[in-house]
Structures are given as C-alpha cells and as structure tokens.
Amino acid sequence: MARILVADPIAQEGVQRLIDANHEVDVRTGQKPDELLKTIGDYDALVVRSETQVTEDVINAGQRLQVVGRAGVGVDNIDLDAATCRGIAVVNAPTGNTIAAAEHTMALMLALVRNIPQSDASMRKGEWKRSAFVGVEVRNKTLGIIGLGKVGSEVARRARAFEMRLVGYDPYVPQEYARNLGVELADLPKLIAESDIITIHTPLTDSTKALLGKEQFALMKPGVRIINVARGGLVDEALLEEALQSGKVAGAALDVFSSEPPGDLTVVQNLKAVVTPHLGASTAEAQVEVAIQIADQVLAILENKPALHTVNAPYIPQEVHEVLAPYIPVATILGKIGIQLAEGQLESVTLTVSGGIAEYDTSILNAAALMGLLANSTEERVNLVNAPVLARQRGLKVVEQKDITGDHHANLVSVEVHSGGGSVMVAGTTMRGEPHLVQVDEYNMDVALLSPYMLFTTHVDQPGMIGRVGTLTGEHDINISFMEVGRVAPRKEAMMVVGLDDALPPKVRDLIANAPGVTSAIVVHI
Numbered sequence: 001m002a003r004i005l006v007a008d009p010i011a012q013e014g015v016q017r018l019i020d021a022n023h024e025v026d027v028r029t030g031q032k033p034d035e036l037l038k039t040i041g042d043y044d045a046l047v048v049r050s051e052t053q054v055t056e057d058v059i060n061a062g063q064r065l066q067v068v069g070r071a072g073v074g075v076d077n078i079d080l081d082a083a084t085c086r087g088i089a090v091v092n093a094p095t096g097n098t099i100a101a102a103e104h105t106m107a108l109m110l111a112l113v114r115n116i117p118q119s120d121a122s123m124r125k126g127e128w129k130r131s132a133f134v135g136v137e138v139r140n141k142t143l144g145i146i147g148l149g150k151v152g153s154e155v156a157r158r159a160r161a162f163e164m165r166l167v168g169y170d171p172y173v174p175q176e177y178a179r180n181l182g183v184e185l186a187d188l189p190k191l192i193a194e195s196d197i198i199t200i201h202t203p204l205t206d207s208t209k210a211l212l213g214k215e216q217f218a219l220m221k222p223g224v225r226i227i228n229v230a231r232g233g234l235v236d237e238a239l240l241e242e243a244l245q246s247g248k249v250a251g252a253a254l255d256v257f258s259s260e261p262p263g264d265l266t267v268v269q270n271l272k273a274v275v276t277p278h279l280g281a282s283t284a285e286a287q288v289e290v291a292i293q294i295a296d297q298v299l300a301i302l303e304n305k306p307a308l309h310t311v312n313a314p315y316i317p318q319e320v321h322e323v324l325a326p327y328i329p330v331a332t333i334l335g336k337i338g339i340q341l342a343e344g345q346l347e348s349v350t351l352t353v354s355g356g357i358a359e360y361d362t363s364i365l366n367a368a369a370l371m372g373l374l375a376n377s378t379e380e381r382v383n384l385v386n387a388p389v390l391a392r393q394r395g396l397k398v399v400e401q402k403d404i405t406g407d408h409h410a411n412l413v414s415v416e417v418h419s420g421g422g423s424v425m426v427a428g429t430t431m432r433g434e435p436h437l438v439q440v441d442e443y444n445m446d447v448a449l450l451s452p453y454m455l456f457t458t459h460v461d462q463p464g465m466i467g468r469v470g471t472l473t474g475e476h477d478i479n480i481s482f483m484e485v486g487r488v489a490p491r492k493e494a495m496m497v498v499g500l501d502d503a504l505p506p507k508v509r510d511l512i513a514n515a516p517g518v519t520s521a522i523v524v525h526i
Contacts, residue, residue: 002066002302003042007031008049010071014291018047021299037061045298047071048078056082067091067301070311071294072281080312090311091297095150096290097281102154104280105199105229108253111274112225113138113197118271139163144195146211147230148173148183149378150393152201156181167191171339172377174347175420177395185345192219197227204231205376206525212236217243223250229280232257241267255280310385323360327413328384330428330435331365333449333526334415335372337426337437340524341456344420348397349373355411358402363388366400369415409438443486443495451481451499454524455509460517461487461494468515469498476508493519 004018006027018025023045031039033053040046040062047069048054054068059082068078070092083090111117114135122129143159145152148170156166160182168183169191178185192198192212198220202208212226212235226249228235237258243249244267252267253274260278262268268275281290293309300307331351339346351369353362370387374394382390391398414427427439428449437447440456447454459465466483473480479501487494504523513521 002044003064004045004047004298005040005043006047007036007052008047008071010047010049010294011288011291013288014047014071014293014295017292017295018299023299023302033058040065045069045302047294047298050074050077052077054078054083059083059086059088062088067298067307069093069294069298071290073097075311078311084312089301089307091294091301091307092309092311093290093293093297094309096293097283097286098150098154100283100286101151101201101229101280102158103283104255104276105151105155105201105227106158108227108229108255108274108276109138109143109197109199109225112227112251112253117274138197140165141196142167142194144169144191144198145183146170146188146191146198146200147202148178148181149201151230152199153181155199155201156183167194170377171344171419172346172374172396173394174396175345180395188216189219192216193221195224196221197225199227200230200234202230202234203376203378204233207376209233210236212240214239217248220248222248225249225251225253227253229253229255232260237265237267241270244270244272306385308386308389311383323357324362324364326430326433327357327365327411328368330430330449331368331413331415332372333435334413334426334428334437335369336375336526337372337454337524338415338417338424339373341424341426341440341522342417342419342421344422346396346417346419348399348418349391350399350401350416350418352401352403352414352416353412354403354405354414355409356404357411358404362400362402365413366398369413370398373415373417412438414439437497440486440495440497442488445484445486445495445497447482447484447497447499449526451501452526453500453503454526455496455498455500455504455512456520456522456524457496457498457512457518458520459494459496460519461485461489461491462517465494465517466496468517469496469512472508472511472515473498473500473504476505478502478504478508 001023003024009029015025036058040058044064045067049071056079059079065088067089073094075092078090080090115133119133142165145156145168148168159166166183167186168178169188217239240252251272255276256278267273297307297309351366353365367384367387370391371382371384374382374387374390409429412427412429414425416423416425425441428435428437435449437449481499481501484497485494509521509523
C-alpha cells in the first residue's frame, strides 16, 4: 500500500479510483510551499493540477516519491529535470479534455455564424432586431482544419454531420488517415484560400507562432471566419483586429489569447468577435475524465507498469544505457532533420540501425527518432514513451530494420522519411561524444550536430557557390559556425550544409534559394 497526496482539487471519481486500489489517499489542497516541503517526505505519489509548484526542493524532500501526476496537460509547474535525476516519473492526462475542446469549437462556430451572443445581448436590452442578426448556414461551407491531432480529428467528425466540406492541413498525418475522417488534405495556402471558416488545433511552437499572420490574412476569402480554441499566439491578434475592422474577416471566435487574461486587447471588444475565457476544457465530464486518467497513470507507475502518458524519459537498464545512450540524441536529431527536409504529406518512416548496436534491443532508438520527427506535431510533450503510441494513433507506418554487419561506420542510425514529395534519408553516428550527420541521401559528409539552425542547399558544384552563400548571410549579420559540402562527382549536383548561430529570416533564405546555381534551400531548426 502506497501513500498518495492529492495537493490540488480533482474530481472525486479520480480520488476514489486511487482509494479503490487499496492505497492511502490524503486530500490536502491549498498547502503553502513550506507546508508541502514538510509533508511530502511521507508520500509515494503526488497529484497536482497547476496551482501547486513541484520545485526541485519539493522533489528532493520527497524521499519516497515514485511518481508525480499532473491532472491536465501542461507540466510547467513541475521541475522535470529534478524529477528525472531522482528517477521519479512525471505523468499527465493530455486526452481527458479532447471532446470538451472539440465540442467548444463547434459551439463557437455555430454562435459565430448565427450571431447568437450579439442577438442575446440585444434581447436583454429590450430590443427586437431580427434583420440585424441574419446569419449564414454552415452546410456546404468549407471548414479548414489546421491540425488533425486528437481535437482537430474530433472536430472533423462532428463537422461532417453538418454537411460541410472539410479541408485539413497537417504534415504529420498520412493521406489514408485524413481520408477516413472525410478530410481533403491540402497545403496551408490552399486551405486558407478556400476556407469559409478556419479553425486551428496545433501546438504553439516557434514554427507555429502567428501561424495566421500577414501572408495568410492576404490569402483569405473576404468574409472568412476564424476560430481558435487551441493556444493564444497562433493568430496575430493585431492583424485579426484590422481584418475585422475592414470586413475582410466577417467574425472571429476566440477561447485563447496570447496573454491571459487578455486585459485591454482590442479584439475582445469587437462586436464581430465571440470570446470565452479559456473554457475549452471546462466541462464537468472533462474534469472527471482527467481525474480518472491521471489516477490510472499514477497507479500504473506504483504497480511498476509502463504509463502511457509519462512526460519524462523512461529508465534504461545500465548495461543497455552504456551502449545505446550516445545514440539517443543522434536518432532524435535525425528525426527532426528528416521531417523538415521532407516535402509533401508524411506517409511512412523507415528506421535502420546498423553495426554492433543492432545486436541490442534498439526500440528506444526507434522511439527517439519518432520523438524528433513528431516533436512539433502536437501540444503534448513527445517523449521516448509516447512517441510510438502517437505514431500509431496518427496512422503512421513505421518500418524498423537492423543490419548487424554495418558499413563504413561501426554504428549507424538512419531515418528515411517517405512523403508525398518523395523520400529523404539522413544518417548519423556519434563521434567524440557528439552526434554527427554523415549522410543525406547520396551525399556523404561529416557534420557535428551542435548548431541550433542549419541551412541545407542543393546546387551545381562549381566555383563561387560557397562564397555566394557566405556573402548573403554575412550581409544580413547571420553568423556561420561551419560549412560542409557533399557531392557525387565534380561539377555535378552537390549539397551544402551550413551551420548557423542565428535564425535565417525567410527573405534571406529566398535570396539564397534564388541565387544562380542553387536548386533548393531549406532551413532546419534542431
């Protein structure tokens, strides 16, 4: 029997789940930090929401702690590094509010197109202005769904019942998965240009910040409507306000904001906007589901079973760790590079481990590659535990191969990403304790994977190519950390990899891509 401390309020159904498993459960909410420090040493498990801060001091004081459970998605209030160093599992409940968020999206969409909040406010003032609130039907309208993860997929299933045409953008799902949802996949510009209503369901990352920005607003149909129940910051709020004022955007429904509460944000006061205070997960059912889900995760860890939603890295046996640990970052970075170099819709992935390391159970390397590949595909924290599960949920075909004989390197990890635009293969190994990229398709090279940004160009192997790229980056104050060229033969096609200390602005990338002799230029962020 374990002792479990529930430090923040969760639904009673979750607490009862823990009690029914014959554990001693103490519900002590609202403790001050010094009180928690004094009591945590008596417990094997800790369950929190967002209120309790699980700091390094709390982790270290919890000498008996085996698991910290976060009843919800975000784990910003938990020191993951401290927990991992202590061998304490951190689990969360990322899917308990999926249906709630999808239903809130549909509610906002219907409220938006039928002017429900505005007409309600008018009625409460004693008015009867039927002609002022004429709406539109969603039937036969095109709904653009940006992100086909759990919530986006549930929105698609519900929108089909309204006889809408569904267009989706998500480079991380295969065509077959989207087809089964009744969604036509498209690139982002096509989706934006054709949609009558746009709804966003992606995580907020460096690459998705202001996902709907100046370029995207210019592509939108006049009279488009925009819904955001995902994360604040995905839509440029200033541009949205301008578009509402001009009439380019007929209406917006927002549940999330770049700063919460949004304060004096102008768009909140716009009568064409429907706004709610981050209610996407706020249903009684979602709270129960989250509580039950986190209880099950905590119980799994206490019973020495794998938990589906473990947030930090799993334990690796020492004998395996000594051999495979150096290749985990190699596989992870290769996954990140491969997906960014691939063009078109993701279809499948082939993971190959060669050399002496192939004699071991390399499932952790496969998971590491998928972790890198899917890192920006979801707002869940992708890790070695849940990456294979997320790949299966998205219908991603994963092929695992081993070659004990090896080739030019004693040990090699390769990731081949197959997409609508073809295939790209990247291979790497570890040298002097650092991950190295040694091959991209047919080009051999040796690149230490230490720079945060890398520019990959293909070009004709001729004098002056390296100088052109160096000149363009120098003119825009972009510092180069290294430059490596791989080629098949002199004066033929070649690939150049340029390490950058700074992010490369799109306009500079375009200048390089359009330079004489250059056939492609792709920026990768690792």
